[in-house]
Amino acid sequence: MTAQHICVINGLPGIRAKGFDMENQVVSGSGEIPPGIDLADILEFAARGEEVPHAREYRVRIDDEKVTVDTAHPTGEMLLSKVGKRTCSFELIEEFVHHENCVVEPDETVNLHKYGLKGFITAHKEIVTIFINGDPYQIERGERTVAEILSKVGQTPEGYILLEEKNGPPMPLPPDLPVTICGCEVFHTQVQSGGSS
16 A cells, blocks of 8 residues: 655645636636636646646646646656656655645646646655566665575575566676666576576
8 A cells, every 4th residue: 555645735725817818718717627728837827826727738847847738637657657757766746836845656646736736856766666577676776786686586696597678688697796776677587507487
């Protein structure tokens, strides 16, 4: 079960964007999608202290990159994928105008109508996910030994070879050299005698 992070905006009330002219299309303040309102840029509304109106699409900034989503309630994983990042290596963080930042879990739904939400940043996780024989395992990012990685599946370099799948077929890793772990790496193990485990 994933922990949910709840962020309170210190009692700041939401303000409906009545009368806002977005490319000559007026938002009525009723909460409905007015004809012609196709895109709402959440940073622009946050900068003016206004609530984000309902729209067909939403422009959000993630690490200073502008992306568009077609829902007001995307998941953390969906937003990370919009900037080519994966949850096994990165985390998504909500940024607010007058509020502390909040980590968004991969399966957590974000409400783009939250008052003061101006966008998102990503951060490299310290504890990342790697995949060994198809299963996910947690490990600290950085230089790791083959023995440390094999220990995740109860194996040792004396009995098993560690292979890494990177841009092609799995290749064996030397047991005496460190392996750089950034997150999302794919490994396989093979019995030293040549059979697979």
